[in-house]
Amino acid sequence: MIHKNKYYTLVSILFGCSIFFMQSCSSNKKVTENNISSKKIDFQQYKTNNILVGATLNYDELNTIEEKLFLKDFKYLTPANAAKQSRIHPQPNKWNWTFIDDFIAFANKNKLAVRLHGPISPQASKWAKKDNRTAKELETNLIEFTTAFAKRYNNEPSVVWMDVVNETILANGKWFGPKKGTNQWENPWLKIGLDENGFPKYILKAFEIATKHAQNIKLVYNQNAGMEDIMWNKVKETILYIRSKGYRVDGIGWQAHLLLGAKRKDFVDNIDETMLKLGNLIDWAHENDLAFHVTELDFLIKNKDLNKKKSELLIQKKVYQKIVNVLLEKGKNGEVSLNLWDIGERSKKGTGKFQSIYDEDFKPNPAYEVIKNVLQTDKK
Template identity: 70%
Template sequence: MRNSTICFLLAVSLLFYSCDAKKGVVKEPSNPTEAKQKQFYNVPNKLLIGATLGYEELNTVKEKLYLKDFKYLTPANEAKQTRIHPQPNVWNWKQIDEFIQFANQNNLVVRLHGPISPQASKWAKEDFRTPKELASNLEEFATAFALHFNNEPVVKYMDVVNETILADGSWFGPKPGTDEWENPWLKIGLDENGYPLYILKAFEIATKNAPNIKLVYNQNVGMESPMWNQVKKTVLYLRSKGYRVDGIGWQAHLLLGAKREDFVDNTDATMAKLGELIDWAHQNNLTFHVTELDYLVKNKKDLESERQIQKRVYQKLIEVLAEKSKNGVVTLNLWNIGERFKKGTGYFQSIYDAKYNPTPAYSVLKEAIDINK
């Protein structure tokens, strides 16, 4: 009798299990694509993900949203020459020092974005400025900058130069007036092999005075081969001179300098180029940094559809970065975490909208952040 009861109960259990399975109660195996995405994140060298904050965003909702998810900080503009040493005898360390204090209080890793670059003061951009004057200002700023931060434990990386080369591989230089995007430092001249003296001097000073900080050569635009070939040659040339270059950075302002044709229409091919660039960096003992990621939407009526495209592109990008972090250091920094409007250009998207609601791209970043904690 007891055996008959057990058999009856087993039969009933199997019947209910079969019915529930038909109703979808029993979970199907994980989606292969989702499983593949998760394995990209589950890597030995964790992908370090962070974002920028501006001084005016401290003690605001943006600070709270930042601290909720991130431990990697890049002060947006507070470390630049135009803020700290815009002209002779003028110094202002207040804002960037408050950021260092903020980083210490919240146990953050800092990358300083204070390069010798087009983000220069109007004084430096004035057309009558002489090479000697520019060289003096550069040396004063770069030396004081390196010495000021070298013994700050939270500062791990610093951009030494930025936006030095155009997409066609030529050196980016000055333009008339002071209101254009330009690089006045090229006026200082070239060395005997055609390399800008300002780049050489910037790395010479950083090598000497910032031994505790990893030195980054940062660059903008997209995956244009002539430009990156020139970056590679320049990095190797700097090293041949005895100067330290520890990493290369790519700004990743998608659909601004980085073209839609490449990153939206031909995403996979472009990500393959990015992967090859990261491989080159790691093969040459360089860290790799995506330094200023955002996504430009020119017309707000397309915002919702564009945010879905942004999510797709970010997913592909993070897959590449996480995969390549198996072989060496890779970091990712968002340029702002909210929506940023620039007149005449459009609406730069990140992971929160104008009202600080998460955008579709947030879920992609959040998953990567959580897995890489």
């Protein structure tokens, strides 16, 4: 057993070179590459300017104008919340695969590359969030769901990536855990406990299962918040630790809900410094054989006044261009992707509206021009 203080000292040293952990997972990485099914969609053909760009659709947007706008521009799909545990496995003896299976059929029909946004996250079932759930009950629930999920979609040709865990760490660097009641935003899985080195057992178990049963899918560690150093250092540390156990991690995801939360104002107020941090994070990912995915890009606008809203939409365009510029540069050195959350506007109760690239009437807003320019075929 490694003493906890000694372990953290070792990891802090390894951040400089990552040699030990890279060596410990190199053979696992080679096995992974050999196992990726040749029947999978070749997402590389959908890249433009070294970036794969896509968007989400909600289930009720299928067969609507949102679907038409999506298919006009994109070949990379995230089925919003249809792959969450709360939707698929709301109770231990209840399953509902209808929504996500309809999305898979839609993707296969249109030859789309898919990232499944699930399975272990705060969007767990209310059964799992009940305060009387024991660690053993939660672990059993996690194992049965993650195993069924991985096995079901491992050989689907359209499914290229899956978020194994989502929103695990708070902006202050602490583990995101449970809260009282069932209606709050919480992560019940932390109740399963920590291992001898202080890492959540649920994260390790989820990647263990995905490594075993999703050999044909690229595995993503998805995270939210801004560019907080303390949080991302813990993400890095955790990924290296997962790999040291022999489990596979293929990419980092970052939820870019801009201006949601205090620190994400840095993308407007301290944009150049923030872009430097984003670029450094992507460099770390590529240096450690990880893809980098911007998984949920939208922009929160609070003003209802039309003129002020127009001004904020121009700020959104400027920020999107800065992010895209970083991705264009880093895409030369490793895999990057950009995923827009929704197509149009999305209301945030009591806060404002999240803007994507179309307004409420589905007319392009200024940020659409940024995305359109990326989607243009590479100039030879």
